[in-house]
Amino acid sequence: LLVKDRIVLIEGRVQQDDFSGGLTLRAKAIRSLEAARESRVSEIRLTVESGRYTQAFQQQLKESLAAASGGSCSVSVEYHQPRAQACIQLGEQWCVVPSDALLDQLRGVVGGSGVALIYEN
Numbered sequence: 530l531l532v533k534d535r536i537v538l539i540e541g542r543v544q545q546d547d548f549s550g551g552l553t554l555r556a557k558a559i560r561s562l563e564a565a566r567e568s569r570v571s572e573i574r575l576t577v578e579s580g581r582y583t584q585a586f587q588q589q590l591k592e593s594l595a596a597a598s599g600g601s602c603s604v605s606v607e608y609h610q611p612r613a614q615a616c617i618q619l620g621e622q623w624c625v626v627p628s629d630a631l632l633d634q635l636r637g638v639v640g641g642s643g644v645a646l647i648y649e650n
Contacts, residue, residue: 572647579610593634600626
C-alpha cells in the first residue's frame with residue numbers, strides 16, 4: 530500500500546522518540562483510501578435538478594448503480610424543482626460499493642457538485 534504519491538490512512542500511535550528527539554508512529558492498520566471509504570461511507574446522496582432529469586439521465590443512473598451493486602452503501606436522491614424538493618431513499622437492491630469508478634461515473638451523470646458522501650459516526 531505504501532507507494533509514492535498514493536494516499537493511505539494509517540491508524541496507530543504517535544509517541545516521542547527518545548533516540549532521535551522527534552516523533553515516531555507505530556502503525557496498527559494501514560488502508561487504501563478506497564478501502565477506508567468502503568468501510569466508513571454509509572450513504573451516497575445525489576442532488577438532481579429537475580432540468581437534468583431526462584430519460585437518458587435515468588438510464589445512465591440505473592446503469593452506473595447496477596454496475597456497483599452488492600455493497601452496503603445506500604443511495605438517496607434529492608430532487609429539486611422550482612416549487613418543491615424531495616429526498617428519496619433508494620431500496621436495498623440499490624446499495625452499492627462506493628468505489629472511485631462509481632463516484633466518477635455519478636459525477637458525470639449528476640454533475641460534480643451533485644454527489645455527496647455521508648460518513649457514519
